[in-house]
Amino acid sequence: MTAQGAGRTPDGPGAARNLNPERERAILDAVLELLAEVGYDRMSIDQVARLARASKATIYRRWAGKAEMVAAAMHGLAVEHQPMPDTGTLRGDLAAGLSMFCRIYERKHAIVLGLLPAIRSDPALGRLLHRHMLKSGADEVVELLDRARARGELDREPDLTALVEVTKALLWHRLLLTGEPLDDGFVARTVDEVLLPLLRAG
């Protein structure tokens, strides 16, 4: 997995149409607020413009449409986190990193619920979100695993794709379906019974 432009928002053809970061942040915050409140299908660009005090023209210059705005907003939410703490052990780093993801995902919960009906009727939206959400955090995980290898705690390059997919799946499963808390017990069990075994499997 190559590390690439962490923090950078992947752009379509309109790449040059940058807004100043504060304006962009205000618009994307409005998108997140409306998603959680009224859901994707009922959210309009008009509402976004009103809430963010921006013009529709500004919005359309920057993003091709609603799906792209939502993807950018979700991406922003995903990368808005501290670097993962360096605790000195693989187990400690995994627990600290997983805790951090738990907090981020809890914040995304209402927003993702607002998107689910639209994902169902528009698979392209699902794929777009998936691309943005999949990347988030991968660079930090690579760093964490590099440190473990440097300390001799891991002897091979682990399969990052499976590790990331399993972790995200476990978090969403609890948030969306079972309602079980993403607490310290969950973090400890997931590290000991899932993540470390996957990392150490031959």
Place this chain on the structure above:
Amino acid sequence: MTAQGAGRTPDGPGAARNLNPERERAILDAVLELLAEVGYDRMSIDQVARLARASKATIYRRWAGKAEMVAAAMHGLAVEHQPMPDTGTLRGDLAAGLSMFCRIYERKHAIVLGLLPAIRSDPALGRLLHRHMLKSGADEVVELLDRARARGELDREPDLTALVEVTKALLWHRLLLTGEPLDDGFVARTVDEVLLPLLRAG
């Protein structure tokens, strides 16, 4: 379908509030149909009764309320499957079993989407469903793993809880969020990169 209602022999208190299996099946099928169509919040016992041609009294004698009916319906859907095939190898059994679960979960998809908003506002409903869904399939998986141990393919009692949670989480993550297919590629990768490593981890 047998007529039922006014002419039915009166039950004693708790007279095993069982319905005949055909009637019960018809009512639970109506529940599943309505869940997928209108969702949990908008589904009424009246609608269920009408669609299943049952009386509300019959329904209330058998189940305490909407949540219990839904849990029973989801449970019925979960156990409605063939025994897992015995392919002669752990890898083959896992792949065949996972494929079977993929088909069952695909059928549950629309129903679970209809439940999500209600799970959000009613955590007790989420826990109830979780209990019913968690049980489903566990016995078959135990059997599959016992066979593997008898063949010498596994040398210890594996952690079934983590295995089942990870599997269900991966399926729902794809169905609800990423929209990626539950195809043969997914089955093969999940068996090789997640399930076998978890089972074999020391």
